[in-house]
Amino acid sequence: MEKENRIQFDIKDKNGLTEAEFLKGYNPAKYDRPSVTVDMLIFTVREREEQNYRKLTEKKLSILLIKRGEHPYLGKWALPGGFVKMEEDLEEAARRELAEETGLTGIYMEQLYTWGDTGRDPRTRVISTSYMALTDSRYLSPRGMDDASDAAWFDVKLKQIDEERRDTENGTILVQKLKLSLTSNKENLTAEFEISNNLMRGMSITERRITKSEGIAFDHGKIIAYALERLRSKIMYTDIVFHLMPELFTLTELQQVYETILDKELLKANFRRKITAMVEETEQYRTDAGHRPSKLYRVHSENNIVN
Amino acid sequence: MEKENRIQFDIKDKNGLTEAEFLKGYNPAKYDRPSVTVDMLIFTVREREEQNYRKLTEKKLSILLIKRGEHPYLGKWALPGGFVKMEEDLEEAARRELAEETGLTGIYMEQLYTWGDTGRDPRTRVISTSYMALTDSRYLSPRGMDDASDAAWFDVKLKQIDEERRDTENGTILVQKLKLSLTSNKENLTAEFEISNNLMRGMSITERRITKSEGIAFDHGKIIAYALERLRSKIMYTDIVFHLMPELFTLTELQQVYETILDKELLKANFRRKITAMVEETEQYRTDAGHRPSKLYRVHSENNIVN
DNA sequence: TAAATAGTGTCTATGAGACAGTATCGT
């Protein structure tokens, strides 16, 4: 419908061509072009086994990475992803990569950012759009969990390790140093960043630089840190967190997910008051745990929070 | 420094190649590739002249558009932009386009979103990353203001014209209808959208569709509406608004800018209380206005709000 | 002095944060 409105049958350009004639003569191969890829940030929450029958299992935010079997960055860990095909939408490409790497379809996914510096890939000019996907760990598929494969889940920790104010003549620069740690059962990857907030004339301009990257391919450490910051901020004002939860959950489990993502402890009473509007009770309880059973909740079906 | 760490001189891949050898043999022309462009959303705030010496001048949010002189969409209005060159960073390309269209350098700019549907450009597959730039209207350059040129400023209005709840078996779908109006002194462009928030299982998935587009090229109406929503939300929790202000301004002028962006009236006393932390007084006043003079403010130099 | 804007004071409702207390399970 939109298309029918669009085509201008009778308007001619300065060469006397109609749109149809112009398009027939258009040669897209005239210029060199960058390659375009999608990178997937697939997050889930996993539980660490606990020995004590009384204690709750600890929750960990995890991301799926793939060990590179080819140059460049051979042997380093990279985000799953690949080239965008000519005939597929950008988001379709992301969903296809997601399905290829994890078998997951129909889960939550949002576009994050497009990374387009020259030199971020030594092979050729590559512009990459990153997408963040969230899923409940129950649905984790063969490929992602298979120990023999080149894919593995890494627990994610992002910590501020330093903060510094530099006063210049044009204003202050606030430099935050962040450390990203990625831990699988076998490997430990790290990256460090400087995020400088340039408060010139009172207005902040943010710039992020990798200062160290161990075991992580390309600029993917930076992308992971960016995604985590986005996740942290969106969890505060959207219902995004429920994409990481199973259908039924206790409020304490939900709180644990908030805590592991924010890397910060929350007060139970306050957390419950805030979250109440988003969930609804069920009649079921989690029992057999060496302490008072807890009621199971689900997402409120009439949830009005809109992203 | 990062580069030195990266190169793996002695690691060989399954073909027995080192990274240097692999890269020498890499042929980037193997696959068809989409074209990549940047689109610029350049906003400013302009004043409408007022006849009454007592009344304040009304403020309008405006965006710069370019009239297309070629197919496709010949004669329609489009966002300024162009192809990304192989040797420039994505953000560099955006800054270059910004300078070419307006002469402006060093102003605020942020990446918005990357639009990658097939068929959004009839010439060939085009993936476009949009950037939003903000500037004080004092700095508006020859090209943008030149009446003879193909560029013009359009006042922007985005209004909700309808809202509807559709209850399906899987949950509710909240459909908002929005109307975008773009007005220059000569032309009036409009676009209408349906934004559907699919509240399946309590979690919202947003989808935006153009239902009508008059006088606007490509999917640029959708992009402008998206930018405006981002601007509206960021103005509430960042200091982004000051990029639209001159160095000195009155609090009422600042409030007017908020009001025109949010398309909503604010209460003066409350606005002032909230904004106080971000600004600092000067000794100067705006006078000659047929009412009590108003103190001029500037951005607080020690502003701690960080994007 | 009238018409307009500039600027301040204060009441109320709501929410965030902190903390203390009670309830209930399995061993």
Next chain:
DNA sequence: ACGATACTGTCTCATAGACACTATTTA
């Protein structure tokens, strides 16, 4: 009974929203 988690009540302080009031200018 103990050790752990489940769940609730309430105090305080900060903030958002509404509204009324005073102050000051120029034609």
